[in-house]
Amino acid sequence: MMAITSEQLEQACFSLISFSGAAKSDYLEAIEHAKQGDFAAAGAAVERGNEEYLHAHEAHFDLIQEEVSSENGLLTRLTLVHAEDQLAMAETTRLFAEQLIELYRRLA
Helix, strand or coil: CCCCCHHHHHHHHHHHHHHHHHHHHHHHHHHHHHHCCCHHHHHHHHHHHHHHHHHHHHHHHHHHHHHHHCCCCCCCCHHHHHHHHHHHHHHHHHHHHHHHHHHHHHHC
């Protein structure tokens, strides 16, 4: 297997950041819909977020696979750290959104 280039690493990190950020935004949008009582739109936003999150998770998995298969390992870079942070925040926001949507559903 050929080692990943610096440019490929950056592209993978930016994909991870982009997908994670989009997922987080979708989850927050879902909360706003639920707050307004529009649970169908809230559910649709969560589903969009889940699709984005899956893409982010796959990008992250690819980076981990590269780390495992590389003789020297990937250099830890600020971009990679930020990308992983975005992924973690998207997951936290998803869990938070699901709980808030359920709360608003009960209040309605």
